[in-house]
Amino acid sequence: MKLNRLLPGLSMAALGLVALVTVAALFWRGGEPKPFMVASANPYASEAGAEILRRGGSAVDAAIAVQAVLSLVEPESSGLAGGAFMLHHDAASGRLDAFDGRETAPMGATPALFLDSDGKPLPFLEAMIGGSSVGTPGVVKMMWLAHQEHGKLNWAELFQPAIRLAEEGFAVAPKLAQAIARDPVLMQMPVAQDYFYRLDSDGARVPVAEGDILTNPAYAETLKRVAADGWRGFYEGPVAEEIVSAVQNAPMRPGTLSMDDFASYEAKKREPVCAPYRDYRVCSMPPPTSGGITALQILGILSHWDLKGMEPMTLTSVHFIAEAMKLAYADRDKYIGDPDFVPVPVTAMLDPAYLESRSEQIDASITRGKAKPGRLPDERAMNWGLNQPIDKPSTSHFSIIDARGNVVSMTTTVEGPFGSHLMAGGMMLNNQLTDFSFLPEIDGEPVANAVAPGKRPRSSMTPIIIYDADGDFYAAVGSPGGSRIIAYVTQTVIALLDWEMDMKSAISLPRFVDRNGPLEIEAGTSLEEMKPLLEQLGHQVETRELMSGLHGIRVTPQGLDGAADPRRDGNVVTELP
Template sequence: MQMNRIALLFAPLALASCATADTQQVRALPGAAQQRLDAGMVSAADPRAAEAGVQMLRRNGSATDAAIATMIALTVVEPQSSGIGGGGLYVTTNAKGEVATIDGRETAPAAASPQWFVKDGTQLTYPDAVPGATSVGVPGNIALAAKAHRAHGRLPWAVVFAPAITLARDGFAITPRLYGALKVAKRSAAFSAEGRALYYGADGEPRPVGTVIRNPALAATLQAIADQGAKAFYRGANARGIVAQVTTAARNPAPMTVADVNGYQAKDRAPVCATYRRYKICGMGPPSSGATTVLATLGQLERFDLAALGSGSPVAWHLIAESQRLAYADRARYAADADFVTVPVAGMIDAKYLAARSALIDPARTMPTVAAGIPPGAEKLSRADAPYAEEYGTSHIAVVDRAGNAVSYTSTIESAFGSGIMVGGYFLNNELTDFDMQSTVDGRLMANRPEAGKRPRSSMSPTLVFGPDGKLRLVVGAAGGVTIPAQVIRALIGMIDWNLAPQDALALPVIFAPGGNTVFVERGTMLEAMTPALTQLGHGDIKLREPISFKANAILIDGRSVRGGADPRSEGRAISE
């Protein structure tokens, strides 16, 4: 498996144990919040965006109203990570425990083919493909928001846009995290003249922390969508603007058409659910690989007593890594857009299949090699593992409202500042680089190859957890590309197995074992101290990575109160109604 392009973005999560929540106390740490059970809460990567969502709850809006308002506000204050120029995956539930999901993943233009990333006979590398237009998919977030609002919104459509319009028009301050992104990802952030003018000074350096940025072009775009609905994004001047920028880009221009933008549709998908130690866990199906990877890893771990081992045990982390290796191998082989290829979702999380996979895991030693299995219903395709691409531009939103509705919504533009192309004050995604860029291996087509109208495989893992009594317990998700399932796995183990209060679980490190023999652990954490023990267990290729700023968000309902948390390595917050 090729590992040279892995971006390891580690982040702890806000979690807690449902079993001991009544006796645990929430620590007064940044990012956390606690409130009574009959009020709502929003957890997001930026407090200004979270506040936009909470404003909707205070007006008796639904969890969906709040989630949309938060996503729109993140477009303004977190331009490097998500927003209307990208797509998202949305998972919701109501007080009855009914789960629904909407796929707002970006789509490839009609001109796309398996040779999409071959230019002048040369295969583009990931770094070469990101800036410019070849990487741009038709954005899906506004269509997702409109579909979700029609089904689950309570407030008028225009109302949910108001906080973001104010932020864009009146201005918002550059935070240390945004400044750092502008510094590190200048290649994309300053790709367009619009981006340079907004975020950089005459000296070519990012504007200082605290500088107030006003984005009137984005305010006008959002106002048009608020007034006219989603058609203002997918038709008319905005659609023509997207196409003009993509087809005339200074780098990697691509043949997107107005018809491509006009024709985008968000889709209802069937949720993917399974149980882990009597907890029902639900997530997103294809094109997301999140739910199958999370549920497979947990299912393979169920025979091990992780609670007895504890979070300080090298064996526990070894078992998590080994189970991830198996689940990520299946992910690489089978996960893709189910509208184009057969994805054996039920088979990948089938209890008997996972028991057989679990039997390969030895607590005393590592598996010498791992390979994808053949789950029930799988096509017997000979397919090589895909390389993992860098992903920075993602954000997660967790919301509960006073009526018992909840939303877990992950939004992304892929890399930091996406493709670098700006239209109407927002960045367009580089989501098409989530396809397998090399579409054939040994003469065989990859399942996740580019095709016309296809949605690239996603790692986003918006997740809902229901307790043994059937009641909602946790709304959780994360950002960080292919590490997202690993983070959510760690979150769920922290809650269910290790009885951790939310902010204690925030301090847990991440171990990431994406299918090969390499295991990544976060530098400066207890996992680094465990390296000798992990080596003794057979992990011969352990790599340390810096704790790069990263994001996860969660809300826990413990039966008496609602508790929220946000990754302490981010600038996120959970805010009560």
């Protein structure tokens, strides 16, 4: 590890770590060049994507470069040893593809994976830390699959920005420094303790600080293998072997992940889920993420109410949106799991008549309290017990549009923060298996999201792509935030489409979330003044920090409009190629 106070390549001023950037660039018509835009959670990553786009790369090419750099500079949130969902809009054909790189449970996993000897769920931290929470990583194979179809540049070229940063060093961003400083376990973990901490003059370990320079030669070697050998460089040979060894020999709760699990992993293309909203068509990922269906349910319920007339962030609009969230989250907890293992009633859950019936349950004068799942015509779905979710607020999202008009909206994660806290190949290993229900059955009914070998845990990731009334691309957006992702993203879509805000304004709005429990409102915002009035409507209101990390791009008649969430370290890069 190299530590100093210099910043190779970019000064801190150039990095800007500016929390919010909105950029408009003129479109060029006919055969002249068009602008590109990258909005991501870290300036190094945004610049890596822009570098690839300047060379003529596609949105998918840029996404691979962005992900490779995020694994290095934002390891608490995402990485190549994790999973991701990617939406891709092809400008030439108008086709929308959904790429599933979600992790899978090892073949040695059992429904009792997170139960103690008495059959009771483990405390989350105990379940999270160590080898038993690590799923077979999916990001690299997903990126390979997407590149085979939509890549323009050579695969190896896409990893050069990340290799360069790993070898020469990068400046620790504020969010990473804060995450290291407050983590209760990281200092005790092998490999991680040597990477994220340095020895002070008394020989005591202290966390690296904002602005310190870190190099990661182990990650550089991993990237070189992946660059040279494609997906095989990750799923076969030394990289996979090191990950398997770290999991099986973990100091806490060793896991069963094996080379056979790596060999059998498959990234998948799935059909996106889409639904009309106002004059637009909103699309997202299908299961095994619950994000797409749940977001579309919230919008479908609210489509029967005049949110524009309620005006932005008023008592009335907050109440109605929160009530719609309750109803959709209730359905989410009963019906959604890995569609390769359980029948997910997607059509029934998005049926307009069903959503209209759910909307009729909203009372303008009082909250309904805890919502129950709706009754669906698919009788198989009615047999599931309620999931017991524990989603932690980590993850990352980026949005990209290239000079050809192709778009990527990608949400990526190692869970965590810092995943399982194990490191191998210079990467944090995910703890994604804790996204399964710890209890395999509730009141004698099996849970759709129970652990099973080879199964993908249910996610909350909600990458969004929106089309306008003419069927043209309009916007891409997404966020980190655990199970709150769905609320963050849906609120932003409402701000864009109902309240006609620009991307900066939509992303900067105060956050509120109702996951069918208390109504959480963002501390230090105007929502705090609304708390007594919300309580008069019966809401149980909790004030807390809500760390969304929204990154979005929108097309306007004046050009591209992009923004990065002021709550994190991200930025937007745009220019004419």
